[in-house]
Amino acid sequence: MSSAADHSINKPVLYSYFRSSCSWRVRIALNLKAIDYERSEEYLKIQPFGFVPAFIDDKTGHTLIQSVSILEFLEETRPQCPLLPKEPLERATVRALVHAVAMDIQPVTNLRILKYVGDDKKADWAKHFLTEGFKAVEAMLEKTAGTYSFGDSITMADLALVPQVYNGVRFGVDMTAFPIISRINATLGEIDAFKAAHPTKQIDCPADLR
Amino acid sequence: MSSAADHSINKPVLYSYFRSSCSWRVRIALNLKAIDYERSEEYLKIQPFGFVPAFIDDKTGHTLIQSVSILEFLEETRPQCPLLPKEPLERATVRALVHAVAMDIQPVTNLRILKYVGDDKKADWAKHFLTEGFKAVEAMLEKTAGTYSFGDSITMADLALVPQVYNGVRFGVDMTAFPIISRINATLGEIDAFKAAHPTKQIDCPADLR
Numbered sequence: 001m002s003s004a005a006d007h008s009i010n011k012p013v014l015y016s017y018f019r020s021s022c023s024w025r026v027r028i029a030l031n032l033k034a035i036d037y038e039r040s041e042e043y044l045k046i047q048p049f050g051f052v053p054a055f056i057d058d059k060t061g062h063t064l065i066q067s068v069s070i071l072e073f074l075e076e077t078r079p080q081c082p083l084l085p086k087e088p089l090e091r092a093t094v095r096a097l098v099h100a101v102a103m104d105i106q107p108v109t110n111l112r113i114l115k116y117v118g119d120d121k122k123a124d125w126a127k128h129f130l131t132e133g134f135k136a137v138e139a140m141l142e143k144t145a146g147t148y149s150f151g152d153s154i155t156m157a158d159l160a161l162v163p164q165v166y167n168g169v170r171f172g173v174d175m176t177a178f179p180i181i182s183r184i185n186a187t188l189g190e191i192d193a194f195k196a197a198h199p200t201k202q203i204d205c206p207a208d209l210r
Numbered sequence: 211m212s213s214a215a216d217h218s219i220n221k222p223v224l225y226s227y228f229r230s231s232c233s234w235r236v237r238i239a240l241n242l243k244a245i246d247y248e249r250s251e252e253y254l255k256i257q258p259f260g261f262v263p264a265f266i267d268d269k270t271g272h273t274l275i276q277s278v279s280i281l282e283f284l285e286e287t288r289p290q291c292p293l294l295p296k297e298p299l300e301r302a303t304v305r306a307l308v309h310a311v312a313m314d315i316q317p318v319t320n321l322r323i324l325k326y327v328g329d330d331k332k333a334d335w336a337k338h339f340l341t342e343g344f345k346a347v348e349a350m351l352e353k354t355a356g357t358y359s360f361g362d363s364i365t366m367a368d369l370a371l372v373p374q375v376y377n378g379v380r381f382g383v384d385m386t387a388f389p390i391i392s393r394i395n396a397t398l399g400e401i402d403a404f405k406a407a408h409p410t411k412q413i414d415c416p417a418d419l420r
Contacts, residue, residue, distance in 0.1 A: 051346075062299055066313070069305035076298040088286040089272055095279035103276070107317040116338070128326070136261075 009061065012037040015054040018202035021106055021163030022067035023053040027202075028159045029074050031193035032081045039203055068102050071156055083156045094150050097140055097157035101164045105133030109167065126171040134168060134178045137161070141180040149184055154191075162188050166199070219271065222247045225264040228412035231316055231373030232277035233263040237412075238369045239284050241403035242291045249413055278312050281366055293366045304360050307350055307367035311374045315343030319377065336381040344378060344388045347371070351390040359394055364401075372398050376409070 014030065014037050016023035030037050055064045055073075064070050075084055084091050107113070108129045114122040144150050149157035165185040168175055175182050188194050195201070200210045224240065224247050226233035240247050265274045265283075274280050285294055294301050317323070318339045324332040354360050359367035375395045378385055385392050398404050405411070410420045 057299070060299055064299075064302050064306065066306040066309040068313070069302050069309050072305055073298055073302040076301065088283055089267070089270055089274075091286065092274050092279050092283040095282055096274065096276040099276040099279050103278070103313050103317050107313050108323060113318060116335075125326075 009038075009056060009058050012058045013040055013056040014038070015040050015052055015056075016202065016204070017052045018199040018205040020052050021110075021167060022102075024163040024166075024197055024199065025067050025102075025159045026053045026055065026070050026074075027197035028162070028194055029071055029083060029156075031196050032083065032154065033074060033078050034080065035074070035078055068098060068156075071098075071159065075156075081154075083154065083159065085150070085153075085155070090150070093144055094155045094157050097137065097144065097149055097155075098160045100137050100140060101133070101157075101160040104136065105130060105164055106160075109133075109171075123171065126167075127173055130164075130168045130171055130173045131177075133164075134173065134175075134181060138178045138181055141184070145180050145184060147184075147187060154188070158184065158188055161185060162194060219248075219266060219268050222268045223250055223266040224248070225250050225262055225266075226412065226414070227262045228409040228415040230262050231320075231377060232312075234373040234376075234407055234409065235277050235312075235369045236263045236265060236280050236284075237407035238372070238404055239281055239293060239366075241406050242293065242364065243284060243288050244290065245284070245288060278308060278366075281308075281369065285366075291364075293364065293369065295360070295363075295365070300360070303354055304365045304367050307347065307354065307359055307365075308370045310343070310347050310350060311367075311370040314346065315340060315374055316370075319343075319381075333381065336377075337383055340374075340378045340381055340383045341387075343374075344383065344385075344391060348388045348391055351394070355390050355394060357394075357397060364398075368394065368398055371395060372404060 012030075012035060014023070014026060016027065016039060051065055053065075053067055053070065055070045056062070057064065057073075057077075059077075064073055071083070075082065084094055109126045114126060117125045141149060144157075146152040148154050149161055161181065162185055165175065165181060199205055222240075222245060224233070224236060226237065226249060261275055263275070263277055263280065265280045266272070267274065267283075267287075269287075274283055281293070285292065294304055319336045324336060327335045351359060354367075356362040358364050359371055371391065372395055375385065375391060409415055
């Protein structure tokens with residue numbers, strides 16, 4: 001969704017939440033593409049439904065929502081450090097990896113769903129759907145992975161993967177069952193753009209969690 | 211995901227399930243773009259995890275999965291009847307509408323989730339998350355809709371919307387609460403490409419449901 005902003009800005013602004021895996025994806029993209037941006041915690045004041053992330057484009061003043069849509073927009077408007085291959089079939093393969101996380105895992109294991117599932121059942125729920133989801137992604141990676149999720153260049157697939165693995169670990173999923181995912185995640189964890197995007201490095205992360 | 215096929219084909223093949231809303235999205239795109247394709251019910255024989263839809267590209271023999279990734283691939287390789295605008299900000303707006311359905315509604319209300327939720331609770335679950343999701347989409351459409359979801363041309367957003375409304379009705383959501391969604395859905399329902407993609411028109415739809 002986009003709407004005209006009532007203020008002019010010098011830099012893009014990201015409305016983010018430190019623990020939100022969807023915000024995290026966009027933070028990695030901004031870091032990799034070396035796009036200077038302002039962080040804001042005040043998202044509830046401007047955001048429809050308080051969804052994060054929201055991205056205010058400095059060139060147009062428009063507000064964009066939906067993390068994968070923001071990633072595609074950044075790719076189309078800031079082509080440096082491309083996060084999709086050029087060839088359509090390869091692009092489709094990378095997007096399938098992104099969507100396997102962004103459609104089949106994240107939406108069914110996020111905060112809003114677990115709240116509705118209830119305190120007594122949410123741990124089992126999260127573990128079940130995270131495990132099922134990682135099984136599918138691991139099988140896809142068997143065919144596509146090199147150093148990273150798709151060959152030897154970082155792609156959008158890696159941006160989706162890292163935050164999801166963090167949540168897998170958080171909910172006690174046995175990640176040793178997914179050796180390719182674990183290897184790629186460890187490799188990506190050494191890269192500055194990924195380090196700086198980590199939840200514990202965000203301004204809204206409580207001090208006791210850093 | 212893509213993999214080399216072991217057979218040559220003359221036409222693209224769509225592995226589909228009549229009631230799958232993700233399959234339905236792709237059927238509409240193929241119809242709008244006038245792409246002749248073969249339908250197959252035998253998806254379980256070739257499909258990893260039995261996911262639908264799967265699309266076999268006739269030019270390369272590769273199998274693609276993930277419905278939105280397939281839509282983007284069709285857009286990049288078959289530009290006739292474009293389903294995304296040209297301008298990046300407009301593309302981001304259409305994709306946000308697609309993802310509001312494909313990430314926030316469909317994954318949390320589909321068959322696999324409702325099965326896990328259980329027979330006694332699934333009706334309430336589906337109604338709750340469908341209603342929440344349609345509220346968000348209706349608010350987005352207030353800013354974007356013309357004749358269709360985004361202005362006066364059919365876009366990917368419409369392909370995501372129609373199958374989701376069908377499921378909303380099926381689960382007893384009061385769709386009169388969403389007048390823009392309902393109007394657009396009714397308008398789209400009159401278009402041949404949408405009519406031919408309807409579940410009841412598919413070869414695997416049981417006779418008593420037609």
